[in-house]
Amino acid sequence: MHHLAMDMDMDMNMDMGNPHHLLQFLHTTTTAATANNYYQDRALAAMNNHKEAEKRRRERINSHLDHLRTLLPCNSKTDKASLLAKVVERVKELKQQTSEITEMETLPSESDEITVLSTGGDCDGSLVFKASLCCEDRSDLIPELIEILNSLHLKTLKAEMATLGGRTRNVLLVAADKEHSIESIHFLQNSLKSLLDRSTSTDRSKRRRALDRRLLPLT
Amino acid sequence: MHHLAMDMDMDMNMDMGNPHHLLQFLHTTTTAATANNYYQDRALAAMNNHKEAEKRRRERINSHLDHLRTLLPCNSKTDKASLLAKVVERVKELKQQTSEITEMETLPSESDEITVLSTGGDCDGSLVFKASLCCEDRSDLIPELIEILNSLHLKTLKAEMATLGGRTRNVLLVAADKEHSIESIHFLQNSLKSLLDRSTSTDRSKRRRALDRRLLPLT
DNA sequence: ACGGACACGTGAGTC
DNA sequence: TGACTCACGTGTCCG
Numbered sequence: 001m002h003h004l005a006m007d008m009d010m011d012m013n014m015d016m017g018n019p020h021h022l023l024q025f026l027h028t029t030t031t032a033a034t035a036n037n038y039y040q041d042r043a044l045a046a047m048n049n050h051k052e053a054e055k056r057r058r059e060r061i062n063s064h065l066d067h068l069r070t071l072l073p074c075n076s077k078t079d080k081a082s083l084l085a086k087v088v089e090r091v092k093e094l095k096q097q098t099s100e101i102t103e104m105e106t107l108p109s110e111s112d113e114i115t116v117l118s119t120g121g122d123c124d125g126s127l128v129f130k131a132s133l134c135c136e137d138r139s140d141l142i143p144e145l146i147e148i149l150n151s152l153h154l155k156t157l158k159a160e161m162a163t164l165g166g167r168t169r170n171v172l173l174v175a176a177d178k179e180h181s182i183e184s185i186h187f188l189q190n191s192l193k194s195l196l197d198r199s200t201s202t203d204r205s206k207r208r209r210a211l212d213r214r215l216l217p218l219t
Numbered sequence: 220m221h222h223l224a225m226d227m228d229m230d231m232n233m234d235m236g237n238p239h240h241l242l243q244f245l246h247t248t249t250t251a252a253t254a255n256n257y258y259q260d261r262a263l264a265a266m267n268n269h270k271e272a273e274k275r276r277r278e279r280i281n282s283h284l285d286h287l288r289t290l291l292p293c294n295s296k297t298d299k300a301s302l303l304a305k306v307v308e309r310v311k312e313l314k315q316q317t318s319e320i321t322e323m324e325t326l327p328s329e330s331d332e333i334t335v336l337s338t339g340g341d342c343d344g345s346l347v348f349k350a351s352l353c354c355e356d357r358s359d360l361i362p363e364l365i366e367i368l369n370s371l372h373l374k375t376l377k378a379e380m381a382t383l384g385g386r387t388r389n390v391l392l393v394a395a396d397k398e399h400s401i402e403s404i405h406f407l408q409n410s411l412k413s414l415l416d417r418s419t420s421t422d423r424s425k426r427r428r429a430l431d432r433r434l435l436p437l438t
Numbered sequence: 439a440c441g442g443a444c445a446c447g448t449g450a451g452t453c
Numbered sequence: 454t455g456a457c458t459c460a461c462g463t464g465t466c467c468g
Contacts, residue, residue, distance in 0.1 A: 046455085051447060057300065057458070058445070064303035071310050079443070081276065084283035087306060091290050094313035117316050118309075122292040178292075182308075268441080270462060276443070277460070298458070 107162055108134050108169035114192045116185055119173075123157065126175035131188060135196050137168040148191040149174065152184060325381050327353050327388035333411045335404055342376060345394035350407060354415050356387040367410040368393065371403055 065083060069076055072086050098117065113134040121128045133145070142161075149156055149172075158173040176184035284302060288295055291305050332353040352364070361380075368375055368391075377392040395403040 047448085049456085053457075054447070054459095055445090060300045061303060062445095064300060064307055067307050068303070068310065071307070071314065081279045081283060081443090084280060084287070087310065088283055088286050088290070091287070091306070091309060091313070094310070094317055095290070098313060098316050118312060127292055265440085266463085269464095272441070273443090273462070274460090281460095300458090 108164050108167040112136075112196055114189065114196060116189045116192070118181075118185070122178070123155075123175045125178055126155065127178055127181040128157065128173060128175050129181075129185060129188070131172045131174060131192065132169065133172075133192050133196065134167070134169040137163050137166055141168065141170075141195075144195055145170065145172075148188070148195065152187050152191070153177065154184065154188065325379055325388060325390055327381060327383050327386040331355075331415055333408065333415060335408045335411070342374075342394045345374065346397055346400045347376065347392060347394050348400075348404060348407075350391040350393060350411065351388065352391075352411050352415065353388040354386070356382050356385055360387065360389075360414075363414055364389065364391075367407070367414065371406050371410070372396065373403060373407065 065080060066076070068087055069078065069083060072083070072090060074083060074086060078086075099119075113132065115130075115132045117130055119128045119130050135141075154174040154176055156172060156174050160171040162169050174188075284299060285295070287306055288297065288302060291302070291309060293302060293305060297305075332351065334349075334351045336349055354360075373393040373395055375391060375393050379390040381388050393407075
């Protein structure tokens with residue numbers, strides 16, 4: 001490809017920055033066109049592949065950026081850099097808020113609750129989640145809880161239990177496989193939900209008022 | 220710049236994809252070097268500026284991306300696209316967590332509370348405040364609340380009430396005249412305080428355990 | 439004209 | 454080898 005003779009009459013007005021023209025030039029001026037065309041065509045095809053793949057990559061990245069723009073307080077004309085700066089701030093902010101708040105929940109409350117949320121940390125490759133279950137106390141709760149954790153292949157890093165006035169709250173720190181982390185969260189959430197439903201089904205009326213929340217338009 | 224004669228002896232091994240070489244070539248072969256050098260130098264300088272500015276821009280963006288990598292459960296070798304995908308997920312996740320949590324602020328807690336604070340917003344010239352009252356529920360609470368608001372000439376934009384286990388929380392969005400806004404806040408605060416004192420004086424002992432809430436260091 | 443921000447095509451590297 | 458990501462330099466548009 002190098003040190004080849006160049007025709008004096010050739011038009012130098014071609015765009016030297018665009019290798020396409022170079023390839024075309026080679027394609028039309030080589031004497032032994034039969035053998036070379038094959039490789040040149042393959043090179044062109046590879047180049048087009050590369051070009052379009054790169055375009056798709058850019059679009060993928062930009063689509064995520066656009067998605068982030070909708071999640072943050074900023075319009076569609078904010079810089080990529082500024083956007084990412086805001087994202088960093090927001091993530092830090094939300095991280096701290098949730099960590100502060102979730103530390104308060106150790107004692108059982110009067111309402112049934114389930115929370116499963118990502119701590120963001122990881123334990124040798126596995127994501128760590130914090131699961132909290134607050135409900136009426138009963139003897140088979142712990143065994144069922146363990147059964148759920150085992151069936152979901154979740155490793156329990158830490159378990160905390162508190163009981164007060166017949167009610168109990170269990171706070172678990174569990175590690176989930178990174179690949180199935182999202183599914184694990186939802187499965188765990190649903191499993192705990194059904195676990196809770198099984199206990200509330202007997203005496204639901206008692207706690208129904210917990211959901212009595214009204215919105216009053218005054219003025 | 221176009222259609223100029225090319226020396227047959229020149230080394231064609233130069234990188235045609237790099238316009239630097241083209242500029243250098245032009246720079247060294249033009250005959251009327253005096254007039255052209257000025258513009259060529261300026262063009263080169265502009266190009267370098269552009270080049271370095273673009274580099275700085277890339278570095279800015281990438282540094283934010285690296286920062287995000289430290290905030291998320293992922294190593295330094297994860298894709299830009301995958302990283303951003305995870306960021307989107309995380310932001311959504313945290314957003315929902317915090318919104319769930321702040322919704323709990325509308326539920327009555329077990330301790331009596333009064334908060335009156337400025338939202339910073341304004342409604343046709345009047346400042347908007349957010350007032351929250353959490354106490355034992357009783358039938359004459361709402362009438363007395365309305366009486367207070369009327370006597371202070373506060374316009375109620377929005378009222379939200381929740382009851383749980385005999386306790387209630389009222390969150391009000393009120394607009395105060397701009398001139399008397401400071402006095403209005405204090406009056407409202409004092410009025411709510413006396414309103415609360417009237418109810419707590421009868422049965423304070425019952426709720427004392429509600430404040431027994433401990434913070435345990437996890438992790 | 440100047441700088442900032444963007445999309446693009448391309449060379450280089452990795453797996 | 455091909456499929457992939459990245460950094461780079463460039464052309465181009467906008468304020």
